[in-house]
Amino acid sequence: MIRVRDAHLHNLRNVDVDLPRGQLVAVTGVSGSGKSSLAFGTIHGEGQRRYFESVAPFARRLISSAVDPQVGGIEGLPPTVALQQSTSGGGARSTVGTVSAMSNTIRLLYSRVGDNPEGLYSDSFSPNTPEGMCPDCQGTGIQHVPTEESMVPDPTLSINEGAIKAWPQAWAGKNFHDILEELGYDLDSPWQDLSQKDRDWILFTEERPVVTVHPHRGADQIQRNYEGTWRSVASYLTKTFRETQSDTLRDRTLRFMESHTCPTCGGRRLNPKALKVTYAGLRIDELGALPLADVLTLLQAQPRDNTAAELLLKQVIPALESAVELGLGHLSLDRPSATLSPGELQRLRLAAQLRSGLFGVAYVLDEPSAGLHPEERTAVMDICRRFLAAGNSVLLVEHDMDLVAQADWLVDVGPLAGEAGGEILYSGPIDAYAAETPTSRALHSRQLQLNAAPRDAHGELSLHGVNCRSIKELDVDFGLGQFTAVAGVSGSGKSTLISTVLAGLLRSTATAVSDNEEETGWSVRAHEGLDQVSRVVQITQKPIGRTPRSTLATYTGLFDAVRKLFAATPAAKEKKWTVSRFSYNVKQGQCPTCGGAGQIEVELAFLPGSYSTCPDCHGARYNPETLEITWNGYTIADVLALTVDDAAAVFAEEPPIARALATLQSVGLGYLRLGQGAPELSGGEAQRIKLATELQRSRNSRRGHTVYILDEPTTGLHPADIALLNAELHKLADAGQTVLVVEHNLSVIASADRVLEMGPGAGADGGRIIADATPAELARRDTPTGRALASRA
Template sequence: DLKTPFNQFPRKIQNLILAGRNPENPRAQSAFPGVLPLLDRWYGETTSENYREWFEQYMSPAPCGKCQGKRLRPESLAVTVAGLSIADFTARPVAGELETVRKIRLSPREEILVRRIVNEIGERLEYLGGVGLGYLSLDRSAATLSSGESQRVRLATQIGSKLRGVLYVLDEPSIGLHPRDNQRLLGTLERLRDLGNTVLVVEHDEETIRRANYVVDLGPGAGRHGGYLVASGTPQKVAETDQSLTGQYLAGRLSIAVPPSRRAPNGKFLAVLGARAHNLKNVDAQFPLGVLTVVTGVSGSGKSTLVSDILYRALAKTLYRAIDEPGEHHALSGAEHIDKVIVIDQSPIGRTPRSNPATYTGVFTPVRELYAMLTESRERGYRPGRFSFNVKGGRCEACRGEGQRRIEMNFLPDVFVTCEVCRGRRYNSETLAVKYKGASIADLLDMTVQDALPRLENIPQVKQKLQTLADVGLGYIHLGQPATTLSGGEAQRIKLARELSRRQTGRTLYILDEPTTGLHFADVKQLLQVLNRLTDLGNTIIIIEHNLDVVKQADWIID
């Protein structure tokens, strides 16, 4: 019976639906191949990246039962150096491996054979340690590294090459670094410079700017308010330039102030007991509710393991019956005080150009309904769907509402060109003829949040969401701006604005892992104002952070 809930079927029927065969008689195939074999086959056959991502959200990795995640056969693991197999050696952090290599004692015969190899391994491990990666293990998957860690791994290989006359370009290499490790990274960059190379760094970090020989500052604002060369020269010269926002922070004329008072916890706590995942040593940690908590510590100390792998996953499993298993721990208490747990990161708000701030925040639906209510629309029989660029009817069919067309280039990446029919406006001429206060739906999507506010101020639900976007410092972004063109910091603030515009229960836990990544001093200040607003509504915020401006805003610190 199709109306019977799945969990009310006998185990035998459940297995038949999932696996397609009776587990008591594995050879007896049913006519239906089974949900899991079907999904597995489709996952293997698909060439679409979007389909793969969709399938992967229902999959979770598990260690191989035969090799226990070591990847090699027993014969290979039987070979040891200094009592360690190759899997045991690569599973240790770089700092521990370096110590092991230094302790290796060789016989005179072994000295002749492998001394150069041992020295080479030691040198390369030292380079990784020198760029602040002493906490990484060599068997760590490259896909799990942050962009800053990936850059520093490549930087370590360049230091070993000892090249001269090279231009090195680094985009925010300080991401995820504790101030202590940042000093070591800057020392490494200065050594590259002293070898006779040119080092060009795109960075917001104050210490990096102060130690630069030459600074180029762009601005004065973001989006359409930027794009000009505001100042260039030594850090001192930039600090003396009044038009430079960066210079004002460097000179101390602007700063992020220490809060005059701290919020007191409301007496309720979330507690993680006996956390033992990765490098955590049976840790008990209490997170007070109703305050802004910052989790600090040097890179690789276990912050993300405690908060993201254990606390978040354990709460998600309790509240949402999530399938991801939390990291090893004894118990979690206090979950009954929370009704929602939300991770706000810098991932894109959408993966295609069809997604934009208007669709993500929910502004687009009432705007389409507004256009459908206009006299002109009602005369023509237009419904809200007419003003969507995702369905047939009102969209330009030449580009299917994308505003641009993809030209496939053999042996080269695809090229996108503006649609010659709608000229990037996404809609057909009949739809664009309907106007509200002199603006068509395409004109409205092309407006910035700040420009759209006065036009839509009479629609309360739209005004509130647009005002929140302006309050978090995003008044300059366009309503129809493709999600793929937004920076990580902008995407994060759009997510925060959506949370702020929702009805608050005061029982929501927000988790942010290094939210200041890629943010200017002024952006960090705005982000902190938004987070303080969320906390004042009774919510709980836990931030993993190295930025000292964020740490000093905390009501509670776990180090």
């Protein structure tokens, strides 16, 4: 047995629990109950801590300050391996090959066994290294070139009227403007009337003259000359694009450059030497473009006539077999990971673990069913059983009750979330759990209620000739005023159709609220009904921020109203303090040590950075003077420490704040603290915060017809929380708005007015509408989702 004693990480209440080794243990509980704190923070955290004890004392001291499982002790703990949930596929250059690590072996094959590998090493076959990348496009396959048309889109304007749109903003742009003025260039004539020689010099010269600038200042400003160095517009854009670390600045720069396939490598990303080498009759980019199933067949047929071939093929073929077995045979090694569905990413990571061959470890899996269609989830249980058969233990943090029901042992954490959770409600055999708890009710009541009275549409939004990735010439209609679930196996094209194509089209024609990046590479030949849509709201699981400065209170906007209350107190008025004094982002009020973050970032060169509580303000964020002001007995730091549920009682008489808090409660977030920072929030919590914020705004205004787009909003949610979220989404449809949800959860699909199912398979086998029906109609059809609904109806 694994015996955990006095676990008190986060909201865990000094719990003791015993877990059997060599069995499948499901850890359950409502969202925020503490189950991840137990499985990952405590059990896996202690496993990590023990491993790190083997490193040098100095490094161990640094690591132990960042990794603290906060547990009295754990007996019988084997080494742990964690596979945590992630909706992110990595950076811009991340691919299926890099996520799965198969690209490393493939590159070694080409460098050791290829037909002409002399002088080339594995890095020579990577577009991400200086040795392998095409020198003219830096391994991207695309060249970005500034042209006169891209830098000066409206030649009828003069320079003074803003003709050079590509110039940087603020002081830097004014600097370039003033240098041209000092050089005597015509700034008042239309750009098109300037001589070609002058236009070319301004845009493309490599000359860098230094000019004394006499800036025009206001009467109350300091009049001071300075030496300004000229840089042509093209030179500025090229240098900025090459060197900036800011995604925002990089995106702005790209708007003023023309992009086309690199003529040197033809879009193949590699240098000419690497592209000459072949293995199995293919160059490495050609092999990378094949479906994994074809790569497996090809490599299985290759001779193992030397040691290198034998070793490398023995390494890569099992990885390919695992990927194909998990239904990923349609993917290619060069497929950007950002284009993968969450389910494909999950299975790709599971495939990597399957071939690890570890024995005697405890695998801690974080909701491996996330992003998977119900029919695909049988593969998850197969993997868990294979881990067990290999002599390992499995801890499964899971919300899917169909999977939980197949576990050997259950640990239920609760009873509720946040401070109302953190207790062990049950630890024992799965069949013996019969208490009256949210998990027990969900476990023993899995029958679906199919929507018996679907809403009628009051209009249609029609797309014709949709093309994007696996979707080819698709025609599709969406009912306005309905709740539509878009279903299908992972990789079938659901997110591509809804979150990329439809959302992108709506963003171009309606007022948009979205934190999703614009994506290119899609087209729609014709469309109808867009004029009926005033707004599109796209809500994703992206974080509400990346540092503790972004909190629940600030993101929702309710903190503005709170600060006004503090600024209106007699004590604040006497000191002549305004609302800004009560912002932890303003120097006057913030703690000088942590700058108002409440935490200090601990940077380790060899580990991801982490945060520790500020030693001076102890997490309060403010300096002592600011904390002297109280409102109804609370300091501003006290307010941030309140949970949403507690704050609802405190601010019951303050309508703007009370309404915002009530909306957060309605989506099941009453357990979160108002000052909870973004790094502490899960993707599911972030998505619900965004939804609550938007619900509050929508109820306070009349903005015309809105289309709400959500992509797998139930990820990370307990069935009890899903019921709350689903009810709120249906209220939007009840109000006449349109709700489109890409979803695998059967209870959400069963409640929809209409289900669009894509498929029948993934990749090239998907991209089509295979069913357009009500849930009741779909349950009578032989499709993946239809069969899943029928099995639970």
